[in-house]
Amino acid sequence: MKHTKLHLLLADDDLDDCDFFKEAMEELPYECNLSIVHNGVELMNLLESENSELPNLIFLDLNMPRKSGMECIREIKSSGTLSHIPIIVYSTSLDPSVVNELYEIGALHYIQKPAEFACIKKVIEKVLKIFKTDLSPTSSREHFIIQP
Amino acid sequence: MNLPLKFIARSERFLKIIFGASLFIVLVMGGVAYKYIKELSKSIDDVQHNYQVHIALERMASALKDAESGKRGFMISRDSTYLEPLLVSSSAFDNSLKDLEELTKNNPEQQKNIAELKIKVDKNIEIFQKTLELSTSNDFDSPEFIAAFREGRQTMNSVRFKINQMTAHENDVLSLAREISSKRLSNAPMLVYYVLILSLLILLLTYLQITKNLKILKEKNELLETFKKSTIQSEIISKHGNWIWHIEENIYEYSDNLYRLLGEEPQSFDPNLDNYLSFVHPDDVEKLMEHVEEMMENEDLPFIHYRIIQKNGAIKHFKAYAKLLVDSDGHKRLLGTTADITNEIENYRLIEKRNLELERSNKELSSFNYVASHDLQEPLRKIQTFLSRLEDKEKDKLSNSGKLYIERIKSSSSRMRSLIDDLLQFSRTNKSEEAFEESNLNILLETAKHDLAEIIGDKRARITSDSMPSMKVIPFQIKQLFLNLLSNSLKYSRENTPPAITITYSLTNASDLPKIKYSKFNTYHTITVQDNGIGFDQEYAEKIFILFNRLHNKNEYSGTGIGLSICKKIVDNHNGYITAVGDTNTGSTFTVYLPKT
Numbered sequence: 001m002k003h004t005k006l007h008l009l010l011a012d013d014d015l016d017d018c019d020f021f022k023e024a025m026e027e028l029p030y031e032c033n034l035s036i037v038h039n040g041v042e043l044m045n046l047l048e049s050e051n052s053e054l055p056n057l058i059f060l061d062l063n064m065p066r067k068s069g070m071e072c073i074r075e076i077k078s079s080g081t082l083s084h085i086p087i088i089v090y091s092t093s094l095d096p097s098v099v100n101e102l103y104e105i106g107a108l109h110y111i112q113k114p115a116e117f118a119c120i121k122k123v124i125e126k127v128l129k130i131f132k133t134d135l136s137p138t139s140s141r142e143h144f145i146i147q148p
Numbered sequence: 149m150n151l152p153l154k155f156i157a158r159s160e161r162f163l164k165i166i167f168g169a170s171l172f173i174v175l176v177m178g179g180v181a182y183k184y185i186k187e188l189s190k191s192i193d194d195v196q197h198n199y200q201v202h203i204a205l206e207r208m209a210s211a212l213k214d215a216e217s218g219k220r221g222f223m224i225s226r227d228s229t230y231l232e233p234l235l236v237s238s239s240a241f242d243n244s245l246k247d248l249e250e251l252t253k254n255n256p257e258q259q260k261n262i263a264e265l266k267i268k269v270d271k272n273i274e275i276f277q278k279t280l281e282l283s284t285s286n287d288f289d290s291p292e293f294i295a296a297f298r299e300g301r302q303t304m305n306s307v308r309f310k311i312n313q314m315t316a317h318e319n320d321v322l323s324l325a326r327e328i329s330s331k332r333l334s335n336a337p338m339l340v341y342y343v344l345i346l347s348l349l350i351l352l353l354t355y356l357q358i359t360k361n362l363k364i365l366k367e368k369n370e371l372l373e374t375f376k377k378s379t380i381q382s383e384i385i386s387k388h389g390n391w392i393w394h395i396e397e398n399i400y401e402y403s404d405n406l407y408r409l410l411g412e413e414p415q416s417f418d419p420n421l422d423n424y425l426s427f428v429h430p431d432d433v434e435k436l437m438e439h440v441e442e443m444m445e446n447e448d449l450p451f452i453h454y455r456i457i458q459k460n461g462a463i464k465h466f467k468a469y470a471k472l473l474v475d476s477d478g479h480k481r482l483l484g485t486t487a488d489i490t491n492e493i494e495n496y497r498l499i500e501k502r503n504l505e506l507e508r509s510n511k512e513l514s515s516f517n518y519v520a521s522h523d524l525q526e527p528l529r530k531i532q533t534f535l536s537r538l539e540d541k542e543k544d545k546l547s548n549s550g551k552l553y554i555e556r557i558k559s560s561s562s563r564m565r566s567l568i569d570d571l572l573q574f575s576r577t578n579k580s581e582e583a584f585e586e587s588n589l590n591i592l593l594e595t596a597k598h599d600l601a602e603i604i605g606d607k608r609a610r611i612t613s614d615s616m617p618s619m620k621v622i623p624f625q626i627k628q629l630f631l632n633l634l635s636n637s638l639k640y641s642r643e644n645t646p647p648a649i650t651i652t653y654s655l656t657n658a659s660d661l662p663k664i665k666y667s668k669f670n671t672y673h674t675i676t677v678q679d680n681g682i683g684f685d686q687e688y689a690e691k692i693f694i695l696f697n698r699l700h701n702k703n704e705y706s707g708t709g710i711g712l713s714i715c716k717k718i719v720d721n722h723n724g725y726i727t728a729v730g731d732t733n734t735g736s737t738f739t740v741y742l743p744k745t
Contacts, residue, residue: 014526014530016530016533016534017530020533020537092522092525092526092529093522093525093572095576096576096624113529114529114533115528115529115532115533115536115565116532116533116536117533117536117537117540118536118540120533
């Protein structure tokens with residue numbers, strides 16, 4: 001186990017959702033660094049800038065302006081320097097065909113944004129628990145979707 | 149249809165054989181008749197010949213008698229005129245003998261007799277001369293004369309005997325010839341009679357055969373006439389015309405209806421290519437001509453489409469097909485059919501246009517459905533999240549009615565959430581052929597039960613099910629079907645009675661399907677989901693499958709009115725049927741029929 005703080009990156013254009021996420025993180029007993037970007041272009045710029053420190057994990061919304069989450073995953077997974085970063089999709093919808101496609105192109109997990117705040121906390125905690133023991137975990141299709 | 153024609157071909161051969169046979173019989177009859185006539189004339193010749201021989205012999209005998217009686221007359225009367233016949237008879241003998249020799253030269257027996265006769269006659273004449281000399285010396289009583297006279301009578305008798313012998317022989321020959329020819333001729337009438345009967349028989353057979361052929365030909369003619377009429381009728385009804393092009397002679401034949409298709413009176417202009425081309429749309433003339441060139445070489449060509457312009461300006465779409473036919477003499481003919489497909493083209497264009505419109509509106513609808521449900525989710529979710537934050541953080545600061553309002557907002561928003569979820573589900577329940585795969589329905593049912601585990605536990609529901617076979621289905625949809633039917637039964641359960649749901653499986657013949665008169669498939673997998681819930685009035689049995697149709701107040705039961713519509717859509721996607729039977733006392737029964745492929 002590493003003693004350095006886990007570095008999380010959230011890419012979501014919805015400010016409310018960003019707030020909920022931030023608040024949930026704050027209420028959870030985990031010490032993490034959370035950076036937030038609000039669209040896909042911003043995300044890719046951040047990842048590709050030379051002096052930036054790469055995050056341990058990306059939470060990615062799908063429906064974003066300028067560059068969608070799906071496009072971002074494809075770019076990240078096809079890049080030599082970024083493809084190792086685990087990506088967890090964090091989206092409002094749950095369309096089985098989209099979920100399948102995301103699994104195929106290499107997303108680690110899929111989370112449908114919960115309505116209850118308590119549930120938001122639960123799913124984030126589940127993810128953090130995984131990363132507490134392993135920084136580059138794997139997943140199967142069966143456990144691809146994380147539910148509260 | 150072919151059989152009588154074959155029969156006629158066979159009978160033509162039959163008639164040829166009969167004709168040959170008749171010809172042969174006539175020839176044979178002619179030959180036989182010729183032979184008989186020849187036989188008859190020969191027999192007449194024989195008789196005549198015989199008479200001539202007789203006459204010659206008689207004449208000789210009578211000459212001999214004349215000589216003898218002349219000699220005797222002279223001896224008695226000494227009148228030398230009695231000796232005149234003697235002078236004649238000597239040469240008469242010679243002539244008669246010569247005649248006889250000539251007449252009997254084919255008969256060796258008679259020739260021999262004649263030779264003997266000649267010796268006897270010569271001897272007789274010699275004796276005759278001797279007796280005559282002796283008598284001139286009047287020495288009648290001399291023994292010499294008496295001996296000569298006796299000898300003369302003896303030779304005379306022997307000559308007569310010989311002549312009689314020859315006559316008898318000649319009679320024998322004649323009667324023998326007669327016997328032979330009569331034997332030969334006696335068969336003639338019988339033979340002629342038989343041949344006549346045979347000829348009559350052949351004639352009768354020929355007559356029967358020809359009558360039969362004529363009858364068949366007449367029938368064929370009538371059939372042809374009917375066929376022609378029906379062709380004319382079908383040409384008019386199906387809007388097509390026929391044409392024949394005799395390629396070598398460059399002669400065309402157009403059917404009446406082809407003229408009508410061109411907007412002209414039947415046979416109102418000469419059927420030829422130039423006249424026809426004058427109707428063809430200028431843009432299509434080249435294409436048509438190219439095709440015509442090809443038609444002369446290839447036996448079979450695909451359909452060609454072109455337009456024509458009628459004299460009144462109306463443009464019509466034609467579709468033509470032609471086939472090259474080479475008959476047994478090597479004559480090339482092109483048999484063509486041209487159809488007016490203007491209506492079809494117009495309909496097709498209309499359908500195409502409507503299809504495009506439908507496709508577009510369908511696409512719009514489904515994307516609207518999806519986007520609307522999806523985009524509605526986000527604000528709703530946030531309302532719910534804020535509500536939960538409000539409850540968590542500010543609950544203590546709220547009055548009782550404030551708390552009640554929060555509860556109301558919560559239940560409204562959760563209802564909205566189920567509506568949106570169900571609508572999304574409904575819009576995603578589409579049919580795609582690739583999604584079909586051989587699936588174990590028992591597993592799909594178990595997955596659905598697993599999803600409902602919580603509510604099943606809460607309500608202490610008991611679910612029993614038959615084992616179901618594997619079938620080719622869209623697995624996630626069938627799972628959804630089970631899920632919706634089970635949750636329906638759980639939802640509309642009786643208060644204070646644990647739900648008991650029974651799932652049974654059987655096979656049903658298409659003919660036993662309720663309300664279905666015609667079905668593409670013979671057998672159907674039949675899955676029945678029966679519960680002991682509140683049931684429903686049978687008069688709503690059809691209505692419950694319609695989108696947003698609900699039988700209960702939403703305060704009583706939490707249904708959205710979409711679940712069963714999704715079930716219906718899923719079953720439709722599988723070419724199946726779903727029926728519902730309700731009884732407010734015993735519960736409801738849903739039956740799903742899926743085709744057995």
